Amino acid sequence: MEGLIAFWAESGIANFEGGQLLMMAVGCILLYLAIAKKFEPLLLLPIGFGAILANIPNGGFTDEGGLLYFAYYVGIETGIFPLLIFMGVGALTDFGALIANPKMLLLGAAAQFGIFATLLGAIALNWIPGFDFSMTDAAAIAIIGGADGPTAIFLASKLAPELLGAIAVAAYSYMALVPLIQPPIMRLLTTESERQIKMEQLREVSKTEKIIFPLMVLGLTILFLPAATPLVGMFCLGNLMRESGVVDRLSSTAQNELINIVTIFLGLAVGSKLSAEQFLQMETLGILVLGAVAFSIGTASGVLMAKLMSKLSGGKINPLLGAAGVSAVPMAARVVNKVGLESNNQNFLLMHAMGPNVAGVLGSAVAAGVLLAVLG
Template identity: 75%
Template sequence: MDNLLSLWHSTGLYNITGGQALMMLVGFLLLFLAIKKGFEPLLLLPIGFGAILSNIPVAGIADEGGLLYYLYFGIKTGLFPLLIFMGVGAMTDFGPLLANPKTLLLGAAAQFGIFASLLGALALNIVPGLEFTLKDAAAIAIIGGADGPTAIYVASRLSPELLGAIAVAAYSYMALVPLIQPPIMRALTTEAERRIEMQQLRTVGRSEKIVFPLLLIGLTALLLPSAAPLVGMFALGNLMNACGVVDRLSQTAQNELINIVTIFLGLSVGSKLSAEAFLQMETLGILALGAAAFAIGTAAGVLMAKLMNKFSKTLVNPLIGAAGVSAVPMAARVANKLGLESNPHNFLLMHAMGPNVAGVIGSAVAAGILLSLVQ
């Protein structure tokens, strides 16, 4: 009888708490969105499964000595974000941005969400139970750029204790781009604006594509060294792709390396969805700020495109302004999808990649500015 009682006390049914059950349901919801709805499954599937694993009672998978505990070192040290940036750089084509340089303004405008969330985080200190320092607020602010790797990197430098909540918020909102952005884009544009067809982009030469990442890292080294780790890895990945002489390295960065790191990073982020780590006032405040900042960044990009149309003879479809947030290439796909809904001949994907790539650079620059001012 004692053996049976001991066995019962070791089961998950006996030890599970309400918080663990709730967070496991959240994990299953993320899996549903990834598998059934197709919401960025490369992110949501490992994050959701990591959430389930970390909330299994008694197993201790996310506790010290567990698998997810050790994987989390890749986030804590900033290694995973930098490797992801190299892979993203290798997959990025700067052609659309170089062919239409004014889209750089759209990427810059969308970073307004970062600085809005910085002020918002400080304002939340009036809420009982919340107390964010300036470093905390700066780390939280990067969520507004919808750039998971940058958010993790900055948080690991400025506010390690909030890193888990920030990582969860950043990657959750990146994955939910197809759900969050369209209502904002439709609300801020007219049907006629969504139908605007843009001129075909000029062909960008190989030399331009090689020079650009070198120029980018050169300017970063001279003007904003604190952003050099992020921009440097991004530029390295892009140069490997653009130069055409290290195809094996470029393909590895684009495929095997980034896929492996994505699995580890997703599981690590999911490990911070454990009930004891997640169900706190600070985490809920960060999630609310992230949603608001992401909405502000999306709106700022769209409104900047509308403003540009007031002064330019060549019209820009305002939908591509929403791609200024650095969720690559999810935001560009959303802009393209909404454009096609209004006009079946309106292919905006390549046009939207210009501000999308600019957003990656913009979020890295904003991160460098915050690190320089706050660290």
């Protein structure tokens, strides 16, 4: 009999708390979004499962010595996982479209306004009772507007680790929602005739240019923004491995096996931060709202910048391209292509949109570097 009581006292049913049940439900929602709706499944599936594991009473996954504890401690607290992912992203990225048309970097820069405007918004939210974001919290939330998962996780782990779970979930959910969030803003800010603008074909790019590019980006980062070198450095390493053509084995590992392995543990570790006491707060609600605002402002400022460039160039640039300036590679570029095709079914903007799209990755890494340098 005593054994039975001891068994009961250890069972899940006897130890459940309301918050844990609620967080398991959140985990299940994430699983549903990943499996049924195909929202960023590569990350939301492990994150959702991690959230369930982290809230098992007496499971001990997140206690010192538990699997999720170590995954978080080793990979995220140190910043290693997001950086390894960034190396993989570098190895996956072809900068050809950007090198052929360097002006597109300006769109990648303009879209980062979403980040800095949200910084202001997060602080302004402190007027509402129940919110108390410090400047570092606000910066970590604002980076959601960069639409770049690894960058957001990296910055949050450095500036506001206690908000990391909510920030990562918001960042990846909104990246999945790019096809819903962006088109209305793009249509609102452009005219039908602007959307129909066709663009000249991109010039060819030599291999030498592609090899020099990552080295050049690294060089500029070293000179002007050393705080961004962890992110930009790993990104450039991945890209150089890809473009140099002499280490195909390493490049292929970085963009396949390594990024996959790291993604599993990154997802689980982020999920472990979705414990009831950290997630069920007013702040989480604020973060979700601010994330959506950040995305929208980023899209809008990108489109407005593209409109300006279009005017200055005498109508050679399609303003829709600006929306691709938020990173979210390659989703944002695909959205641009789709909206462009709606206005003119012969106008394929995908290759042109890849330029500002990869520029957005660099832009948000630079913005993260600026925030780290100022607040870190």
